[in-house]
Structure formats: C-alpha cells, structure tokens
Amino acid sequence: MAAIPKTLSKLRPEVKNELPLILLHNIVVFPYSAVTLTIGRSDSLSALEFALDNDKEVLIVFYRGSEHEPSYQHLHPLGTTARIIEIFKTSDDKLRILAEGLRSVEIKKILFKKDIPLGQYSLIKDSSQENCEAAVTLVKEQFQGFAKIRQKKIPDEVVEDVVNMDNPERLIGVVSTFLKLEIEKFIPLLDQISIKKRLEELAVILQMENESLHLKSNLAERAKERMERTQKEYFLNEQLKEIQKELGNEEVDPSGAQEIRQELEKLELSEDIRLKLLTEVKRLSNSHPMSPESGVLRTYLEWITELPWGKRSIDQHDIIKAARILDDDHFGLEKAKDRILDFIAARQMEPKGRSPILCFVGPPGTGKTSLGQSVAKALGRRFVRISLGGIRDEAEIRGHRKTYVGALPGKIIQALKRASMSNPVILLDEVDKLASDYRGDPSSALLEVLDPEQNNSFVDHYIEVPFDLSGVLFISTANNLEKIPHPLRDRMEIIRTPGYTMLEKKSIARQFLIPKQIADNGLKEARVRFQDASLDLLIRGYTQEAGVRGMERAINQVMRKTSRKLLHDEQTRPGRWLVNSSALHEYQENTAVYNAPENTLPAVKGLKIEVTPKLVRDYLGNERLEDDLGTTGRPGLAPGLYFDGGGGGVLPIEAVIYDGEQELLLTGQLGDVMKESAQIALSYLRANRERFGLKMDFDKDKVIHIHVPQGAVPVDGPSAGVALTAALLSSALGIPVKEDLVMTGEVTLTDRILPVGGIKEKTLAARRRDFSRIIMPKDNKRDADELPMDIREQLTFIYHDRLHDALMDIFPPGAFPG
Template sequence: MTNNLKNINIDGPEVETRDLPLVPLRDMVLFPHMITPVFMGRSRSIKALSVAMEKDKRIFLVSQNDPDTIKPMASDLFTMGTQARITQMLRLPDGTVKALVEGECRGRLKSLRVVEDFVSAQFAVVEEISVYGPEAKACVRTATDAFEAYAKLSGAISKGLIQALGGLADDPGKLADSIAAHMPFKISDKKLLLNCTDIEERLFLLVKLIQEESEVFAMSQKIKGRVKEQMEKLQKKHYLNEQMTAIKREMGEDGEASHEFQELESKIKRKRMPKEAAAAVRREFEKLVQMSAMSSEATVVRNYIEWLLSLPWYRKSRIKMDIADARQILDKDHYGLEKPKERILEYLAVQMLVKKIRGPILCLVGPPGVGKTSLARSIARSTGRSFARISLGGVRDEAEIRGHRRTYIGAMPGKIIQTLKKIGYSNPVFCLDEVDKMSTDFRGDPSSALLEVLDPEQNQSFNDHYLDVDYDLSDILFVTTANTLHSIPAPLRDRMEVIQIPGYTEYEKERIANGFLIPKQLEANGLTPADAVFSKKAVLTVIRHYTREAGVRNLEREISSVCRKLVKNIVETGERKLHSLSVKSIHKHLGQPRFRDSMLEARDQVGIVNGLAWTQAGGELLTIETVTMPGKGNVSVTGKLGDVMKESASAAVSYVRSRSKELHISDDFYRKLDIHIHVPEGAIPKDGPSAGISMCTAVVSALTGQPVDRKTAMTGEITLRGRVLPVGGLKEKLIAAHATGITRVIISRENEKDITEIPSSIQKQMEICLVEEMGEVLKLALVAKKDV
C-alpha cells in the first residue's frame, strides 16, 4: 500500500453517463450501500424528490462546498456524489420532507440543468479499482482491527454493527464505506473518502483517520482526568465546554466560535453592565454556544442575551440645570398649574446642590382635559430628559409590569423594561397614565406590582421576571396621572406625592384658549393668524354656552370645529381673507348654544336649594327640590341617589323634627304632611357625603314657606345635632359655582384650610361663608317672604 496520501486515486474509470434529479446535501456525505434519512426543506430539493418518486425512485445526492448556499450551482457542489434509491418518503407538518435513501454507487458530476422547478444532474458512474489477494485481506483486517479498537475505546459503537461488518470481509469497498459512514469524521474527511475510487488507498486513508480519531479520544480522556479536579463545583455543561476547549487546544485549532458567536461575544465584552447582569449574560452565552441553532431553547437564550445587551444600564441623558429656562418652558406650555411647576423647579434646585437624588414620584390628580399628561411631557422638556408614556387603563395582568418568566417561547419583559429599551436612556421622565383604572383578576394585581416600581426605597433593585436580575429605576422621574384618588389602593397612593389639578376658571380658560388652543388649531387646520381672529366675547361664548367641563379638551374641539368651517369656506369660494369671529359668527358655525348662560333660577324659590357636587369631570351645581303635601308623614327621596345621600336626607328630616319649635314649624307636621325630596337628572347616579345641609335647608324652606337665596350655594354634611361637617373637592365645587353665577357659598369652618387653594380671582368675586351649625346655614340661605 502506498504511503503518499496526496496521490490518492480519484480517476476511476467511468462506466456510463446518467441523468437524475439532484438533491444537494448541506452537512452530510452519503456513501454507497448506506441507508440514512435525509431532511429536505428547499423547494427545488422537494420537487426533485417528487419527480424521482414518480419515475424509478432514483436520485443523485451531492454535498455542498458551503452549507449556507441556498441555490447551489455546479461550482458550489463537490465533484463526487452518490446515486441513491428512495425507500420511503414522509411529508412533515412544518413543510419539510423526510426521505429514507439507500446509496447505490459513486458518480462524478458532469453538468447541471434546470428543469421546471428542480435541478437535474448529469453524472458518470465511476467504477471502483478493486484489490485482490493477500493485500485485500491485509487491508480488510487492518481496517477492521482499527475500527474495533476505536469501538472498544469509545464505547459508542454497538456490538451488532461490529458483527455485521465481519460479514463484509469479501467486499473491501463496501466494508470501507460502511465504516466511514459510522465514524464521527469531519465532512471534509468523508468527502475525501467518497472521492477515493481505489479501494486499497481508501482503506489506507480510513485506517489513518480512525487512528487519528482514536488518539483524539484518548487525549480527551486524559484531559478529562486533568480538568475534573478543578471543575467539581461547576455545572456539567460548563465542564463539557471546558473539555471541548481543551481538546481543540491540544489539536492546534483556534477554538473560536462561529462569526455570529464572535460578534455576539464582542458585544458582551463592550457592553457596560452591573456585575450580576454581566455574569448572567456570560453564563447564558456559554450555554448558547453548546446548543443546536435549530433548537427552540437556543432561540429563548439568544433573545434573553439580546434583551440584556440592549438595555441602557448606565446610559443617561444630560439633565438641564437651568431653572430659569425650565420655568420659561413650563410657563410657555401651560397656563396656571403653579403648584406642579413649583414642585419641578424645587426638584431641579435640589439636584443642582446634591450630586444624586432619587427621582420623585409625582401623582397628578384631576378631571379629564386639565393637562396632566401634557404637563409630564413639559417636565421632560424642561429637564432635558427623554419622555416615555405607558397607559395603565384596563391593565389586568401583573406580567404587564413585572414581565413573563422565561419558561416558554414568546416570553417578554414588562412594559417598564420594554420602554427603557425603546428610549435608550435610564433616566427618562416616565408618565404612567390612568393609574386609577387598573383592574385585578386571576392573572394578578398590577397595582401591587407597581409598588416596587414606585417605591423610592425599593426601585433601585427592581427585578423583572424575564430579566431575573436587578435593574436600577431610581434615576427615573415617575409621573403618574389619575382622575380620582379613591380608586387607587392605599399602599400605592402612599408611595406617591399627590398634586391636585382641580380644573380651570373661566378666566384661565380664556387665557389658555387665546395663548395655546387657538394658535394650535389654526396651524393644525392650515390657517394662519391672518385668516382668523377670535374676539374676547367669541371665546367666552364658546366657554359658557358650548362647553361645561373642568379641563379644556372640549373647548379645543369646539375651536377646531370653527377652524374647519373656515377652511371649508376658503376651499369652496377660493377666497382667502381675514375672518373676524364674533358672538354671532360662533352661533352660526356651532349652532344653537348647548348650555344656558346661567343655571340659576330666575327668582328665589321655596324648597329649591343650590348644592355643590364633585364629579370626575370637575365640580357641578346640584339643584335639590323639596315639596310638602297632605299625607301621613312619609318621606320619599328620588333622583337615583346612592345610600349616602339617602342617609343624609333622613338625617336632615330628623334634625328638622328635633328643632321644629326653634324653626317655627308645627310639631305634628310629620303626621299630616308627606315630604318629597328630589334631585333632578334622575338618570345620572349621584352619591357622596356633601348634600346634608342642602337637603336640610330645602326641607326647612318647604315647611316654613321661606324662599332660598338663588345666588347662594352650599356644601357640607350634617349630623343629627346640626353640626356641619367638612367635605372634599372644595376647589372644584367653587369653580363650578363661580361659572354658574353663584355669589355666595356656605361651607364648613373646618374647610377653612382649603380656601388657600381657591384661585384669588374667585375669592374676590364670591363670598365664602364659614359655618359650624345648621342654624347659621339657615340664617344665611333663607330670605324673608317679602323678598320673594
């Protein structure tokens, strides 16, 4: 036998030329006489397989030089291939095809041609150069002994296979191919064996490769014993990785991962991360290198690594420290809202003196349309931070906040981490909208999950279920918004600094309309200040007659409606001129007024009292009517009232009965008269502890016949002894009273501390009376009969 492997004979004689459908193989080599499954996913390969099944089930299989080539041509394929017979074909649910093929003979590729949707190969069947006599026996025995030695060393070859190979001693070529097919050689070595047509040289090459593989395996056992002492406390997979690295080092290979893994590893080295996160990334990367790229777990691990690398662990935007500039931006974006603005300026001032303070948790509470979200956006502008917004309205799943656990494909971090990745900075202004509208069901309580996010003592080590490592949220300036406070759980409310934004007065709405809304809507509708001018009376008409709200959202809609009407007129006439919008023009564009100029009665009435109520849209004037009629002392309360208001009515009647002499009311009125207390707009549910003194005043007025001052409103709860209790929402209620023409408001003396929140313009135009007992209320509210 020759010892020169460089002169391997691959020029065996060609027997005949054949033409069969071609199937390129990516990472395998098929030897003659071998039966093996082949998985095919490319459309050309599947079509070629189908054509072969329709004919004689013969197909030509050739290995690709580069397994990543999608549509290989002749230059991309190995010269030598194998003609095979298809013994079984199965279509899998994912669209791929599994075929069981049996190799028949070697073939040298001549040319390719594309036929319809598959490729046909023209190849020459190659005849093998046989070996005879003692040389054949020596070759067979040497190869068999080497294979048996490797099988005994590795323990990976079954005894049944060794016995089966013993029956191939009379066919050296088939024996060599069978051994080569069952050895873990590299693809390049198997190609070399397939290319070798001289059986003697093939057996010699096979023996050499088996000996090299045996030496590698023996070396691995030696390295295993050396490394085991140092690796007892490490995980099994980490140990296997070290073992493979050591094997490659002994073989002289570089041991580097593929280009994709190299790129990912370089990202890990460049990324600045906390120690815990860096350790998690390195641990998952080592697992990923050992996994098959086709496994679903590899996808999960890869996505996890990408998430950790994409987060802005230490990347922060530069915060502005110019308080004057911040004040200018806040004043430009919002009229009024002095308390929230002052809080932001305080935060900036402290930050100028202190190197780092934990971001405050501000909760802006107020009715819709008062500018809570836009104020959060202005905070971001004034501080130079990025702005992020998450709407929590209707969120039911705790995983929306904390993320999903990495137990299945498709798991993702929570909205907090997702938004930080999107922004790219770790210190944005985070607006959590509608924090009062979260729900709870079987998927968890998201409001409880927010406790860790919004707690300054805990959010520096926030643990998302998906990341499973701590993330520092303490640099984030959280701003939450809500319409009401009572629907926010007490533990969550305790974490936040509540700033009330009750609503705007008529004067403030006018300034906002002229300074913000009208210029904005003119620009949005393609107009300029030279096209339209709103007079002061026109703006007041829109505010008084077409909107009734605490905010300015509907006011902006009405202004936008007027602008659209002007644009339509310009387009239809083709004439562009200045439109001076007066009260008459407003009525023309917006139609009949939706609200009266005042909701007050034209004159003082008996049994009709102006109460004040609080709603999510702000304050509201609540008319309470009472009448008496002959009866048996029944008291009825109507108007779709809640239990609290019904109890207030009962307490009011009981108070009147207990003080009937002082009030100059007949002692037996409750036996001869029925009392009916009604709150109009019965379709609207009403409840709350603030209508007690209003109902009591209405009952006294109806029983005594004394009218109630129509320009007086009141709010407060009553006890059975006549004490007036304080109520909430005072600012909203007084703003609503002022908007409807009320000149005097009666409140509990205990609400005196809340008067400071009332705008000074309202305090100047309205008399605020503080009372302690119900008798004081009646003296202020009731007027003499002669004044009727």
Template sequence: MSQKERFTVIPLRDVVVFPHMITPIFVGRPRSVKALHIANTTDKRLFLSLQKDAATDNPAQADLNETGVVARVLQNLPLPDGNVKVLIEGIKRAKMTNLNLDDDCFFADVELIEDEQADSKDMDTARFMLVKNFETYAGQTKRVNQELFNNIIQSENLTRLTFMIASNLKVKAQDFQSVLDINNPVERAEKVMELIQTELELLKIDDRIKNRVKARMSQSQKEYYLNEQMKAIQKEMGKEDDYKADIDEIEQKIKEIDMPEMVKDRAEKELKKLRFMPPMSAETTVVRNYLDWIISLPWNIKTEDIIDIKHAEEVLNKDHYGLEKPKERILEFLSVRKYSDNMKGSIICFVGPPGVGKTSLARSIADAMGRKFVRMSMGGVRDEAEIRGHRRTYIGALPGKIVQSMKKAGSMNPVFLLDEIDKIGSDYRGDPASALLEALDPEQNNTFTDHYLETELDLSKVFFITTANSLETIPAPLLDRMEVIRLSGYTEQEKLHIARGFLIPKELKEHNVEEGKITVTDNAVMELITYYTKEAGVRSLERNIASLIRKSVKKLVTDESIEHIEVDDKITRQYLGPRKFRIGGVYEDEEMGVATGLAWTQYGGDLLQIEVALFEGSGKLIVTGHLGDVMKESANIAYSVVKSTASDAGVPAYKFKDFDIHLHVPEGAVPKDGPSAGITMATAILSAVSEKKANCKIAMTGEITLRGKVLQIGGLKEKVLAAHRAGIRTVICPIENEKDLTDIPEDVRNDMEFKLVSTFDEVRALVLK
C-alpha cells in the first residue's frame, strides 16, 4: 500500500468495476449524482465500492466493502428518467479507510493497493491454466465470441488478464468482489478459475434438466398421437364420440338455464375454448369442471316465501320452549318481510351458551318461511379460500363454501346458517372474517365475487343467520353488520318442560321404544338437572336422558319378565352412579374470609367463592387463581377500599402492616377476568381482616371504585340463573342494574330476593355478621 488520497464515492448496488476495465454504470441516487458532478468538475476521478446489501438505499461505511477501485469518468449520458449513464474506466484497486458525509455527498479517504510480489514461474503457470480454463468456458457457453476471446488471451500481464476474464463471467457481484479483494495475482487467478469451474458445473446440471424436459415433451407428443389414433379407430368402429357429446350437452344446458347475461357470456367463451382443446390435456379438465359449476348453480331459482305468522309462531313454539324474546324478534322480521319484499334484511346473530337451541332455532325459521336450509360451520376456518374459493390456476381448485352451499340449497334465497362464527381464525393464508364482510353486508352482497367463478353472484336474497357463544372474538367490522339476539340459559323449570315435551319423546323415538315401555318421571329429570348437569343449555341433560333410556332398554332386553320401567330419582342414581355436582358449590353457610360471587362465562353464569387468608408478613397482597389483568386490578382496588375504610369497620391498622393478605379464586386452571367481582373481593378481604363471618348464601356481583361506589355490570340474567341453580335465593347487585331485572324469567324473579346497592358500605351491612 502507498499514498493516501481523498475521492468522492459512488456506492454500487450490483456491479463491480475492475482495474483496466471500461464499464457502464447507472447513477440515480442524489448523493451519487452529486459525487459524479464533483468528479466531472475536478480531475474526473472517484472511488467505487460495492454495497454488501443491494437493497440498502442510504449506506453507511459499514454497509460498503473496504476494497474498491479508483476509476476515471470517460463519458456522461443523462437519461429521460433523471438517471445518468456513465462510462467508467477502472484505474487501480484501493482500500477505503474512512467515509464522511459532507454537503450531501460521500467522501472517502483511500489507500491505493499494490499487488503482492509472486514467483514468475507460478505466474506463468497460473496464466497458462487460466487461459485453458477460459477457453473451455468460452467453448461451452458460447457467450464470448472468437474476436473477443483472441483479444483477451493476448494479454501477457497476469493481473490484466485475470480481470478481463473475470469481467466476462456470469457470476454474482459478491463473487466479483472476492476477486477484487485478493492482493496476490496468482491466488486471484486461482479464484477466477474456481468461478469458471463452478459455472461449468451449473451448465452441466442445466443441460441434464433440459434433456429431461425434452424427453417428457416427446412422451406427451406420443400420447397425443396415440389418442388421435384411438379416436380415429373408434370413429371407424361406429362408436359415438363421447367427448363431443359431452360438449354438446353442456352447450344445450347453457342455452336452457336462465342465468345472468354476464355469466352466460363467460360460459360461452369457456365452452368455445373447450372445443379446441385436446380431450386428455390438464387444461381441458380445468375448463370442464368450471363449466360444470356454472351450469349447476341455481342462478335465478328462488323458493316462494310462505309467510304465515300464525303458522310460524306455531312452528317456533313446537320446536322450542321459552326463548320469548328471540321468537318475538323472529316474528317481527317475518312480518316485515311479508309486508315488503324489497326490504334488505339485517343479518341476525344468535349469541348464547352451548345447548340453548341456536342452531335448531335457525332451522325452525327456514321451516316457517318455507325456504331451503343450509348450514356452514365456521369453527376452525383459517383459510380465506374456504370463503372466496381458490383461483382456477391452483391444482384441485374449488369454489368457496358459500358457492358450494348455494349449489346444495338449489335456490338463491335459502336460510344460510353460519355456525360458530366466533370460532373463526386467521393466519398466513388470509383472514376469513374479512372475506365474510362482502357476503354479509346487505349493501354489497348483491355482487359477491368468488375467486373460482370470477363472476358476480347475487346473495342479497339469502337470509343469513349466524351463531356464537361469545361476541368478544368476533371482529368489530363483522359484528357491526349483524343484529345480536341473546339467548340466555334455561331455568330448572324450563329445562323440566323441555325434557318432558322435547327430549324424552325424541330419545324414546330414536331408541325405537314402544309407547308405555319406559317412562321418565319429573323427579328423575330434576335429579339430572340438579345433580348430574351443570350447564346453561340442555345438551348434557339430553345425553343423560339418552343414557337412562339405554340402560332401561338393556334391562328390558335382558329380563323378559319386565314389561314396564319407571325411571325415578332413585333409579337415576342407580344407573348413573353418585351425584356429580353439589348445588352450586357453596360449601359453607357462613365462613370467615370467604364471599360468594357471580361470574359470566360464554357457557352461561357461574358461582365463584373467593377466599382470603391472613398471615404474618409485611402488608403485601398476593392474588392467585389464573386472573386476567382487569380482575387483578379489581383485587388491588378492593384491597385499597377495605384499607381506607378499615377504621369505620373497627379493623386496627396493624392488620395491614404486619400481615400479608392472600386472595384466591378457586379453579386456578380456568382463566377468569372482568371487573364484576370487585365487591365480592372487598367483602372477602374485610371478612378476613375484621374476623367477621360472611353469609355465603348471599351471592353478589358489582364493580367497585376507589371511593367505594358500586358500578353497573353485564350478564345479570345469566348470573342470577346460576345463583338460582345453586339454591341461592338472595343476590346483591348494583342499583344501576335494576332495569335488567325484567329480563329474568318471572318464576325465578319471584323466587329470588334482590338487594340493590350503590356503595360498599351497604354490601358490608348485608353480608358481614
């Protein structure tokens, strides 16, 4: 290395300029254009360095290779797009020691690099081998014409020869950079020979692939020739051309089917394309399948609505007991639909716990309207193509589930149930929930486009119904397009009516039991409801009734002397074993440091007995029970409320300084969250620190503030039903929830006592002894 010099710098993205070589480059970045301008106005020399990553727009010194080349500008040609085409001649290799940004232009301090001394014999040998390798490369690639080849090999200087040969190779820029980095001329020549050998190996692989493809093409031509011969033989034998007959059949159906003009035009174009295709080609199968889908869809077929409100009411009451509000809303919808055929219907979403009858309610709507019914389960759907379909270019492409369901329905106005829409997912294959927006939006679903059909489908006459256990996981834009109707859990009396009027007759019929052979008493049903099921719906109840009937049938079959079996509560315990559940899980009537709370889950209401333990420590609050962030905050707020009002309750201050308080919500494996357990936590803490027993037969729900105010909560109906199922008859709830008491079934409401509170002091007076 010799003297240091300072030059303007142009970073290169994907080209390496070698010494003694003349190379065109394109300059477009403002800093590079400025560097070129400075070089043109001085000695026309600048420094060129390859970027380590071509995608970097504003490289720093670390982003450039140290070794570059000092070059001379020979010619500038401005281009219409603002770039400049520059003809560059490499002068000498150089190493960048420092890079500065000055006046929006890169300047670099560089040291010119001299080649290392090498043995003359080694250099002669390297030159001979390099020329021989290059001759082989030129002969096999045909990329170097004879005149250029002769000019290159005439060079006696090994360094110049190496750079000239390297500049004619088709390798990556980083490989060129590795050649430029080498100081020893013999090692540099060996590196270029290594690159030549790599190129020759790649050429051999490429030739093998081309020969293989050529052989396959020859096989395809052979198969085509044999197919043509086979068709000619069949024609001579007088056999009908099945392929032509199929095409004629499709053409006839396209003419006969009443479909939109745009769809008919598309089908005729595809049919015309099909006529000129060889029968055995893969493309023929794709077009044929597409036409089969086009002609199988019910384009303008609609079932006539038979809307008889009295009949609809009879159907709903026959199929479902209770559910008065949902039934009322459905009858309102049918009434308006009868009054106005052109009304754009809203999308109904039934939300409620499993087993309350959401899916069967949708089927009853279809029966009441006289429409076809189709159901599509959304649980676990993660691929957008399941909604919109696959593009025909994919192997095994099919339309989306919506189009498939329309074909199955056989009409353009079915009742379409999207079941479990809250279980829909999304991943790298797309977002199915977003794809559903177009189908469910009344303003745009008249032009729904499936990727497979590539034509518009009118879904505006479809009556869409969705079901969900919870609204939390439904995306907001999708939820905005739906009218939510909540189906809460059933009371014990409602479950008894459902079992007596629906479940028992259904199971007896399915088990083919003759009338009078088996009877299930009300006592047996109440035993099942109270001690063998813990649910808001009746699905588990139905399974237990089926189990009772199976065991009774077995007894009838094994003992022919028995003609009739009456299943009561005793036989129920004998068949099903010990009771599985206690009434609500309230373990004590009165206990210190325990309070009974009410919780809402997507499966209905539930009871929580929150426990608090006090032990010597330093005044810390420990919270356990798999709680969410909101519930943890409620615990801290409850602790602060109790601490701030401790003197009013007669609790000495040292209880909070010298003791740790551990608050636990049982069933630690079950995630729990929400603010409505605030007053329950405060009651349990106060009970523990004041050493007063709390009445565990009083259930409570309400959010608490730092000032001790009790705020409104949601899901009151489900929570009250859970308390009623547990045998609790007194419930404390916020005074702001008084309006929600009307939603509770009258028989439950009359059987319960509600304490409406606005402050924690009122809760304390009611619960603590």
C-alpha cells in the first residue's frame, strides 16, 4: 500500500452526515458492490487522503461531463457511501483504490474545508417503508430473462442468488454489476432517491436491454440463414452450369440418359442384360439431374458402357514367334519358357479346353512378373497386372454394391476396363500375399473367377449383370508356394523360377539390364563398357539375393551417376566459359565472363565410358563385406541351409552342452518342425553313443542348448536335420566340423537322410557364401544334376543316404571311432 502524504491535519467532520467527497464520471458505485477506482483529480485525492486519516469512508457521487471540468454543479442527487479496502499507487501518480459500496444516500450540500471537498447527505428512507415487492419481483423476472438470453455468461448460482434475494439495495447492486451497461444507461437510476422508483427504473433498463439483445440474436440468426441459403444456391448453380457445359445441351438431355442409351445400343450385349440396363437408363432420365441418385446411376452406366463387352484382340498363333518373344525378353529360364510354350500351344489348338492356371513361384526379382508380361506379348494379347498383396476384403475382388457411397467395381472388372479387351492376360501378382479376415475371404472370390465352369458369367457386386471372363488368360505369381490358399493352389500349375547363379546374373546384366539402364539414362549413343571385374564386384559386393532386382538397382545407380557426372563436367568445363569481348574492350580490368547457355548437354555420341571397379566403388560406396557367419572352426557349430520365399540362405546352428538339470533347450528362429528335428538328432546320438565315442553319461545331468541365430528370419522345415546332428555331435566331442562344408538333409531316427526341397536356392546361397562343398541327400542328386553348369563346377556335391556316413565326411578323420 502506497504511503499517503500527511499534509493534512486530523480534521474531523463536525456534522455526522458528512464525508469526503469523491467525484466519478466513468463508473457508478452501488451499495453491495466492490469496485476498483482510479483517482486522479487533485480534489478527490485530497478527499481520499483525508478519509484515510479518518475512518476510511468516502462519499462517491457520479457527475456528468469529462474528466477535467470541475462539475460540482452537475451532480446527481443520489450518492453512495463507501469504505476503502485497499489502496495502490499507480505509475502516473494516481491512486487506485478498492472500495466497497455501503449505502445509498441523498446529497444535500457540498462544502470545502481547506480544499477538501466534503459532502453532506441524508440517509434514505428504509425500503420497508415503501411498498417495493412488486418492483422487486419485476426486476428478478427481467434479470432471469436477461440471464437466459446471455446464455452461459451469467452463472446459474448468481441467478438463483438474485431470485432469492430480499434486500432491494443489494438486488440493485448485484444486478447492475452483471448488467455491464454503458454508463449512460444507468443515469435514470441515479436521479431517483426512492428505492421503489430505482427498482422500477432498473426493471425498465433490464427490459430494454432484453429486447435489444433478443433482436440482435434474431438478426444474427436470420443473417446466417440467408448466407447459407445463398451460398448453397450459388454452389448448386455452379455445378449445374458445369454439368450443362459438359453435356453441351442443357435442354435436351439434362441427365445424360440419351447419350448413355445410344452408347448401350452399340454394345454387344445379351438381350436380357440390355433390357435391365435400359430400365436403369429410364430411371436416370426420370430422376432430377441434380439428385444424388442420378449421380450414382450415371456413374454406374458409364462403367457399363466402358467395359469391353465381347471385344477381343486377335491372338498371335505363331509358336515360333512366341518362342522368340520369350527368348528376347528373358535370359535362361529354359524350363519355364518350355512349359509356357506347351501351354500356349495347347490353348491355340483348343481354345475352349480346360487348362490350369500357370503360377510362377520363386524368390523376388527372378522375373515372375515380367515373364507374365512376356506371355501376353507372345500371345499378342493385352496385359493387365492385379497386385493381390494385402487384399483382405472380398469386395476388392468382386466390388461393392452400388448403393454404397463411393462404391466401385472390384479389381477384376477394373482390370478389364483397363485392358479394353475381353481376352487379356491378367496377372494375379503375389497370390501368396492374399489375406483373409472377417470381411470375407478374397480367395474364394478368386476361385470363382478362375473356375471355367462359372467364370463365363462372373457377377461383380457393383456391375450386377454377368460378364464373361472365359476369354481371359489368368496367370499368377508367388514367392512362397506354402502360403497360397490351398483350393487356389490345386487349380494351378507351378512353374519355378528359383534364382540365378553368378554366371546367369552376369548374362542377364549384359544382355538385358545394362542396355536397358544405359538407354534409360540417356547414354545410348555412348560406348559404355562394363568391365567383367566391375560386374563381379557389383554383384558380390552390393547384392545378396537370389533374383536380380538389387543388381538392376545397382546398375541403375552407376549409370545415373555417370550421366550426372557427364552433365556436371560439361557445364563446368573451362572451355565453355565465353568471354564477352566487348566488355573486355571497354573495361580492360573487368574480365567479365558469361557462362554459356546452361542447358547445353554434353556430346554423348561416341563417348567412351569404361566402368571400372574403381568407378563402381566411387559411385556405390565401399562394398559391403559379407558378415562372417562364423559357421566353422569352433566346436558346436555347423552350417545348414534354408530356403523360403525370399530365396535361400546359410543357417548357422550352435550347440553347447553343460552341467545342469537335464533338458533340451531350443532358442532362436526355430519352427516346430525344426524343433522336432533337434529332438531326433539328440535321440539319434543317444542311441548311437558308442559309434561316436560318446560317454554313457554325455547327456546325463546336462543342459543341451541349441540356438539358431539367423537374424529375424523365421525358418522352418526338416532340412536342417543333418546340420543339427553335426552341431550337437561337435559340441559333445569338442571337435569342430570340417571347414568349407555346408550341409542339408532331413534325418530320421534310423540313420537315414531324406531328400529336401529348394536345391537350387540352397546351392546358390552356398555359393554366395563361398562354400565349396555341400553334403546333400542322395535322392536330391536328380535336382543337382539339373543345376546350371557353372554351379556344378564350382561346388563339390557329397551325396549320402546314411547319417552316420555323412557325419564321417563332416568331421575330420579320427574324430570318432566310426
């Protein structure tokens, strides 16, 4: 609280009803209300000081006029006595006080004592002496109405409090506080001494206020309504204009039905389908062109007219030409091509004959999708690919009913529209990625699509009328045969694309991918030469894959960077900077140079570009060294082989045996079948302790722990049996298996080795990991004999059908008695 200068003596007003007077022109103070006032006038400041020295009471009176004129003449008769509760000094030497209004009084006289204005007043008659009830009720009612219009701005408790209030002065104080009116509106109140009259004035003020608020909110409402209406009309009108513009004839055919009818007439439709569609056209022409129904109908009929009803491309029947096309597009893949040609021949001889659906199965990047494309080319048909990856909703195959908002036909019908022929090759890409859940089983919808008994009248939910799919040639692809839904698989003829050897990859690169990337990067006219060592480096150092996708990407990157470098060199070549000769003459010291036009391209024609290993490293960064699998050299380790949808790989298996409560612990990425293999391996060794020189109690009170640390790739299958046995035996003997040797084969309790799948993928993986010998089930020799020559030359195959014999080859001589 600011200190108040003690310039005045402690004068006491002689008359009891006399208080220091404070004049206000911007705020009205009522009893029962607390207000903050800023006092700046010097006379009011004196009065304040005087009050502070005495009993802190003041008389507050409202005057009309601006802040500066002294207006003791223009006072209103009604004043309020107030008590000062708190006082602060403001920065501009004014005082701010918090005051509480006490009671209303009538001002009688004003006098000055030593410059201190004092007001004499008389108390107003008690309200009980007047008959106020009616006025009080009126104020309360009006206030309730006011609170209602102001909605949540006045708390319910306040309204309740006001309604229950029985002190009229307080009622005036509280209601005025919440009214928050411009000061002018309160003036009639200040002219009334009688409390009853004041209440009546307040009721009038409230009523006026209510009416004006009511009017305002009505107006706002109406304005909003009008705005919305005009906006909507405007929007619809614009749409109408657009549509009419599209149709070009606003009067004749507002719905577009006429034109659609003409289109329908041209289509090759069966009579009952045409009749049904014409009914729809009629509905369209009868519906308002702006109605939602008309939009739905029009979209529907447009879909119908755009489908290739009965339209067929003419097949290419020349089988020699077909074979050439297949060879032109793909290197190798002899078996696949052969099978495709058989298939094509059969289709040509008897187009109506039942033929299975071809399904290309193999790791990514082995040419499945592009083979499908070639088949279409070889037959001279349109090609459309449908990616099935992640489709889990039957409606994606067969469409949504057209009553759905935003409904569309399913993928099959969409594909036919894209093909614009009714006999395209449709590639169902990645059928193994089909999912199914509560939204229905998409594979059963596909089954119907593929079934020659049913597919001549395939009904899409959206299209509603049957469409003949019997002319379509369906081909499918998958990474993983196991994951194709069984009923679908039964309908398919599997053609494998197991992956490529190093030599095959290099040929694919040389014959297909390098020329393609050269062309794609604008280097066709240059003489680009990929050194053999560069290609070797590129494949071994930057890719680890069964297919050629990564290789293609790497080649692309090398060519892209080459292209960019040429452009950069050309545009920064010193010789290309032209000196502006006139500038040189006039300002000798100012060697103004101008760059040649910036979009000049380098002269590529005949340019020699030699892709060396160094260049490959420059452009691709350092090669990734193969992470050492650490599969040999230590007891308890043996390298197996796996194969899955992604190709093949080497699977390191670890085993340790240590003291503890006897158990077999299996950890890592082992599927159930593999766990069983581990149990078989252990039982086999237990049963043949002596042959392998194992102590009677080699597993007694021991924990036997087998672990497969193969990243996050979950693998399963019985083919790691040999490797599991070898790892266990190695751990039990404390002797490492031979180096440079990898093994595959299923084992049984009775010392047999059974054949396994994925031989090509596995041998390719063994080569990529630089193994040179492979233990293989004898019954897989057939598969191995079909491997490409280069692989067979690089790997030594050791065939066994007895586990014991295989282990003899896996361990160094003398490791066990035998």
